Amino acid sequence: MLAMFLPFFKEVVLTKNIQQKMIDAARSSYPIEACGVLFGHIDNEKVIIKDIVETENSADNPTVRFYIDPELFYKILTTAEEQGLEFLGIFHSHPAQPNPSNWDLEYMKLHQNVWIIIQSLNREEKKPKMMAFQWYDEKLFDVKLKIT
Numbered sequence: 001m002l003a004m005f006l007p008f009f010k011e012v013v014l015t016k017n018i019q020q021k022m023i024d025a026a027r028s029s030y031p032i033e034a035c036g037v038l039f040g041h042i043d044n045e046k047v048i049i050k051d052i053v054e055t056e057n058s059a060d061n062p063t064v065r066f067y068i069d070p071e072l073f074y075k076i077l078t079t080a081e082e083q084g085l086e087f088l089g090i091f092h093s094h095p096a097q098p099n100p101s102n103w104d105l106e107y108m109k110l111h112q113n114v115w116i117i118i119q120s121l122n123r124e125e126k127k128p129k130m131m132a133f134q135w136y137d138e139k140l141f142d143v144k145l146k147i148t
């Protein structure tokens, strides 16, 4: 993933269906962190997610971290670009609160795109917590999620 000049994002827009796909990925992977890639378009300062691809978590300790194999990432990226979609960011799950870990923060500084984190543990809640973040201008921002 090369560093890009990305705008400061005001909103992340996604459908209920895409949101549900990420929740299902988070819940079915538990206690392992689910992870995957977000694709779509950037329209002014809005990020519009059109598709997600869940990937295997290749981390050595996948209950506390995630890692996407670069070769697999490249393959997924190529397919998406052929469909005219841009790479927008990453989603992954945490068993507890959907706040970035210190490890996440280090990678957010390197990849200042959209990071969606989903809480995977709470099975009683119909809609688990899901948050979007962007590291921008030396700070972490919550980005508003708009479900359509």
Ligand SMILES: [Zn+2]
Pocket: 065, 092, 093, 094, 100, 101, 104, 117
């Ligand atoms: Zn994390």
